[in-house]
Amino acid sequence: MDIDKIARHRLTKIRIRIAIPAEYHELPIISRLVSHHGVVVNIAAASLESSQSPEGWFDLELSGSTPQVQSALTYLDELDVPIYPQPQPEYDGW
Numbered sequence: 001m002d003i004d005k006i007a008r009h010r011l012t013k014i015r016i017r018i019a020i021p022a023e024y025h026e027l028p029i030i031s032r033l034v035s036h037h038g039v040v041v042n043i044a045a046a047s048l049e050s051s052q053s054p055e056g057w058f059d060l061e062l063s064g065s066t067p068q069v070q071s072a073l074t075y076l077d078e079l080d081v082p083i084y085p086q087p088q089p090e091y092d093g094w
């Protein structure tokens with residue numbers, strides 16, 4: 001039994017809030033999380049105003065294998081999109 005292989009394919013969920021700077025309002029960030037990184041994205045809440053607004057945000061639940069979720073988080077980090085961890089549902093029911 002290859003424990004590392006099993007761990008790589010184990011499904012993972014993470015809840016985050018991302019802040020979207022105004023210059024990224026037209027960029028398909030969430031779409032790319034799905035198409036380029038293979039994660040399932042659930043949008044739990046969001047606020048995104050017009051392009052003149054300084055910032056918007058999304059509360060997201062990302063689901064996928066550990067490497068897929070890590071790849072998605074790396075993508076967001078490379079864009080310098082602020083990422084804020086959200087409480088885990090096991091503890092708060094969110």
